[in-house]
Amino acid sequence: MSIQVKLIESPNGIADCPGFKTSGVACDIRGKGDLELLDLALLTSEEPCHAAGVFTLNDVCAAPVLVCKEILTSPSAKVAGIVVNSGNANAATAEQGMIDAKEMSAIAQLETGMGSPFLVCSTGRIGRKLPMQNIKSGITIAAKALSEESQNSLDAADAILTSDTGRKCATAQFTYEGKTLTVSGIAKGAGMIEPNMATMLAFLATDLDVDNAALKNTLVQACNKTFNRISIDGDMSTNDTVLLLANGKSGLVPDDSPELLQAFREAVFMVCDTLAEKIVGDGEKITKLVELIVEGCQTEDDAEKVARCVGNSLLVKTSWYGSDPNWGRLADAAGYARIGLKEACFDIHYNEVPALISGIPQDNKLSEWKAIVAKKRFRITLNLNQGSGSFRLLTSDLSEAYVNFNKSE
Amino acid sequence: MSIQVKLIESPNGIADCPGFKTSGVACDIRGKGDLELLDLALLTSEEPCHAAGVFTLNDVCAAPVLVCKEILTSPSAKVAGIVVNSGNANAATAEQGMIDAKEMSAIAQLETGMGSPFLVCSTGRIGRKLPMQNIKSGITIAAKALSEESQNSLDAADAILTSDTGRKCATAQFTYEGKTLTVSGIAKGAGMIEPNMATMLAFLATDLDVDNAALKNTLVQACNKTFNRISIDGDMSTNDTVLLLANGKSGLVPDDSPELLQAFREAVFMVCDTLAEKIVGDGEKITKLVELIVEGCQTEDDAEKVARCVGNSLLVKTSWYGSDPNWGRLADAAGYARIGLKEACFDIHYNEVPALISGIPQDNKLSEWKAIVAKKRFRITLNLNQGSGSFRLLTSDLSEAYVNFNKSE
Secondary structure, three states: OOOOOEEOOOOOOHHHOOOEEEEEEOOOOOOOOOOOOOOEEEEEEEEEEEEEEEEOOOOOOOHHHHHHHHHOOOOOOOEEEEEEEEEEOOOOOHHHHHHHHHHHHHHHHHHHOOOOOEEEEEEEEOOOOOOHHHHHHHHHHHHHHOEOOHHHHHHHHHHOOOOOOOOEEEEEEEEEOOEEEEEEEEEEOOOOOOOOOOOOEEEEEEOOOOOHHHHHHHHHHHHHHOHHHEOOOOOOOOOOEEEEEEOOOOOOOOOOOHHHHHHHHHHHHHHHHHHHHHHHHOOOOOOOEEEEEEEEEOOHHHHHHHHHHHHHOHHHHHHHHOOOOOHHHHHHHHHOOOOOOOHHHOEEEEOOEEEEEOOEEOHHHHHHHHHHHOOOEEEEEEEOOOOOEEEEEEEEOOOHHHHHHHOOO | OOOOOEEOOOOOOHHHOOOEEEEEEOOOOOOOOOOOOOOEEEEEEEEEEEEEEEEOOOOOOOHHHHHHHHHOOOOOOOEEEEEEEEEEOOOOOHHHHHHHHHHHHHHHHHHHOOOOOEEEEEEEEOOOOOOHHHHHHHHHHHHHHOEOOHHHHHHHHHHOOOOOOOOEEEEEEEEEOOEEEEEEEEEEOOOOOOOOOOOOEEEEEEOOOOOHHHHHHHHHHHHHHOHHHEOOOOOOOOOOEEEEEEOOOOOOOOOOOHHHHHHHHHHHHHHHHHHHHHHHHOOOOOOOEEEEEEEEEOOHHHHHHHHHHHHHOHHHHHHHHOOOOOHHHHHHHHHOOOOOOOHHHOEEEEOOEEEEEOOEEOHHHHHHHHHHHOOOEEEEEEEOOOOOEEEEEEEEOOOHHHHHHHOOO
16 A cells, blocks of 8 residues: 655645754845845754755856755765855855855854754845855854744745745655654745756755665655746756755654655655745746646657747747737747657647647637636647657746846846 | 948848849738738849748748748749738648748739749748738739839838838948949848747848859858847747849859959848848847857857857846846856856956956946946957857847737737
């Protein structure tokens, strides 16, 4: 009998997982004198814990990303937790950025008195030095405030947000041999969201007793199917980071139980999938969430190329914004993926309603297409009927408000 | 002594070149009852002429593109001219689209009574059948109206426009052995403008006596350096076509004169370059034209990747729109080209003013950057200092008005 993995209702973030403490505080990292806006979070494990990370592939990689990679270089590395700020990405900040990221990690360790290093993350404006005085006072307060309380955990989830309009939490649980195993997670997104993550941070915690290698393997698999299949604006960020911490507190060890490991993977996938969808659903000034399914390609890579061309096309996105079922723009964008699309084999559906079958427009369905693209969420399926490769991309429309929102920072 | 090639002032389009006749008429192709809007043009040569074409690389390729390619298959093919409509792209129109494109070409030949086939082009909405009755009556009127008059030539230049706000003409001339050689051209652009052309049409005419192979060679070289280095919205169209007709009327033959051939190439380049810049300058609802220069890459291909990532980034384009010198977004986009950019070697300049030198922000120049990005046209140079590969891309900002303009058709 397979293990039932379930998402819990009303997740509270990291503190849903036993053995983790959190806090979220305000220290005016944006330098605007706002002492209400939470902008620094600490996530810690009672005991040093195993950890794994997945990071941006951008050549311009923020200093904290490099510091995390360094800490996780050793296969047996254990960490104390994560320190993270919003409001400043500490990216494109040259040598000073590396010095600051390392100092941020060291201050967290000092202020919490823990024996293992802290992973460190930043998100926000690129190209500005971290305000280290504010960071330092923030960490000092945050260290004192650490607790297992739900409110603290929600504060931490709020403190990592930038242009997000709401916090993003997800927690999955299951029972195995009478014990409960938890995977909890929080994320931030909103803009600069594309392939291989992009301006998003996600932090997951679990009480499974598992080593770094198995954690990494699980996390990579989950990211490839979730965070790496969302796109808001096609911009990959310098700071994308997903971290997974495992403190072993459940007493469950997957070493000799493929069934347990499988259930754990499922739980990590479910948390990542839920957070990924929340990120797209809260994309900057979006009005529509579109599930784009590309099928019938010769390979999955081909399907991904088509999905990304269509999902990132300005003309496609603006037509969705206008509730215009302009399938011609979809066909155009699919064509410039240049994977050998044959028009005479090409089908397009809005939800279940055909727009194009074997390259022939189904114009009598126009009113049905219109009704579908007027919805806040809909599905578009492109079937090239040339093979069995497929790819699913969660994407969004592009609004005038997005342009206005991003025209200056 | 090298030949002086010059662009003429106040070009009048195709009719600037001796031996070509044109007309532009209104035949309500959009089906809106508008009998004022010019939407069909004929361009003809007195005598059958040589021709070459460069076309979209989109897998979804409009029917008229396929018909042109077919006509130009024979290396010695001669054509009567070009028939072109705006308002309907005749793309993604399946079998009927091919039948219609061929008929459009045949009607032009019949109505003009010429002995060679017509190349055929369409531009406008994708996925709708051509209104063949209107096309037919349009061609009939246009054939009767054909003349060498400048006003006719301007009407033809207007008839090919879609969302353009103004006509686009350029003419280059030079003198060789006492004879004048002319290259004249017209274009349309506005949206769906990206690599390898994209929703653009350009038609060039010359009175050089030259065969199809040399024409093609010249045209490909010119396109690669001009129309293929502009981007407005990153969308490659189904209909991109550049055609070059040569009627030999000047009596000049380049066969034994590399100098003449070189001057001709220069003239074709100058006309294409001028039209390309006019296309970006008239991009849909743009407010700024940006000359993006990427230097110091290991190869030209790498430089092109960086230029396209930066020039097509929504976050970069929106920041330009807002006159925000957000060089961090430039660095981010350059980084996700993933060509191995080294931050410590990376320089960014706005015009002549440094923003980043060897990866170090030049924050004391902030007011100067701001003044530059507030201009309607400026230059940004990214130097990776890792080699000698470079690429120049003409691109634009992205405005709220673009989104509004394209949200429905």
